[in-house]
Amino acid sequence: STAANRAVNLPEFANIAYDDLISINVPAVDWRKPLNRGKELLNKGEPQQALKLFTESLRQNSTQAQTHFLMGRALDELKRTDKAVEHYAKALKLDPQHFPSHNELGVVLDRQGKFDQAIDHFRKAAAADPTSAFAHNNWGKTLMNLGKIDQAIAHFRKAQKIDPADAMARICLEKALRKQGANR
Numbered sequence: 001s002t003a004a005n006r007a008v009n010l011p012e013f014a015n016i017a018y019d020d021l022i023s024i025n026v027p028a029v030d031w032r033k034p035l036n037r038g039k040e041l042l043n044k045g046e047p048q049q050a051l052k053l054f055t056e057s058l059r060q061n062s063t064q065a066q067t068h069f070l071m072g073r074a075l076d077e078l079k080r081t082d083k084a085v086e087h088y089a090k091a092l093k094l095d096p097q098h099f100p101s102h103n104e105l106g107v108v109l110d111r112q113g114k115f116d117q118a119i120d121h122f123r124k125a126a127a128a129d130p131t132s133a134f135a136h137n138n139w140g141k142t143l144m145n146l147g148k149i150d151q152a153i154a155h156f157r158k159a160q161k162i163d164p165a166d167a168m169a170r171i172c173l174e175k176a177l178r179k180q181g182a183n184r
Contacts, residue, residue, distance in 0.1 A: 031061035039070055047077040065095035072104060081108060099129040103138060110142045118142045133159035137169045140176070149180045 038053030054071040061067070072087035085108055091101040106121035122139035129135070140155035153176045159169035 031057045031064065031067070033057075034060075035064070035067050035070070038074070042070060042074055042077075047074040050074045051078070063094060065091040065098045065101065068094065069098060069101045069104070072101070076104070076108060081112075084108060097124075097128040099125050099132060099135070102128060103132075103135055106135075106138055106142070110138070110145065115142050115146050131162060133163040133166045133169055136162065137166065137172060140169075140172055144172075144176060144179075149176055152176050153180065 034053040034056040038050040038057065041047075041053065042050035051071070051074045054067055054074060057064070057067050058071065068087045068091035072084040072091065075081075075087060076084035085105065088101045088105040088108070091098050092105070095101075102121045102125035106118040106125060109115075109118035109121065119139060119142055122135050122142065125132070125135035126139065136155040136159040140152040140159065143149075143152035143155060153173065156169050156173035156176055159166055160173060163169065
């Protein structure tokens with residue numbers, strides 16, 4: 001059972017005592033161990049250590065969008081933006097509907113001043129996960145950068161409608177409304 005497309009059914013009537021069963025190895029999913037540990041380290045603010053584990057996970061299985069996405073996040077936190085973009089793009093090649101990759105790639109493109117490309121990724125992120133306020137909030141921020149206040153307000157309101165507890169959407173909406181009032 002070393003292939004990812006195989007399953008093993010262990011019968012409950014195996015002729016072995018429970019205490020004699022030491023472990024069951026499943027090589028087809030070994031890539032998940034470094035991925036999960038790397039994710040923990042990334043969430044603890046240790047992107048350099050996480051990067052090593054994501055590299056190991058990709059060495060074992062390079063076909064997982066989630067691994068490329070997390071590698072991109074770690075690289076972005078380490079200010080290695082070009083490499084981060086490469087991994088977000090690889091994730092999207094593997095899974096064109098991968099919401100987190102669209103959203104994070106949009107954020108990076110917005111920082112780079114590539115607003116139209118960023119909006120394209122936020123649009124795809126919102127389509128991939130209509131229940132996420134993040135894409136609309138980020139989309140609104142990019143529209144603000146373009147000076148499209150009315151459109152930005154619509155996206156901040158959409159983010160707030162999706163998640164009324166989202167403080168960032170509320171703050172962004174308030175800023176946009178003040179800016180809109182100052183421009184009239």
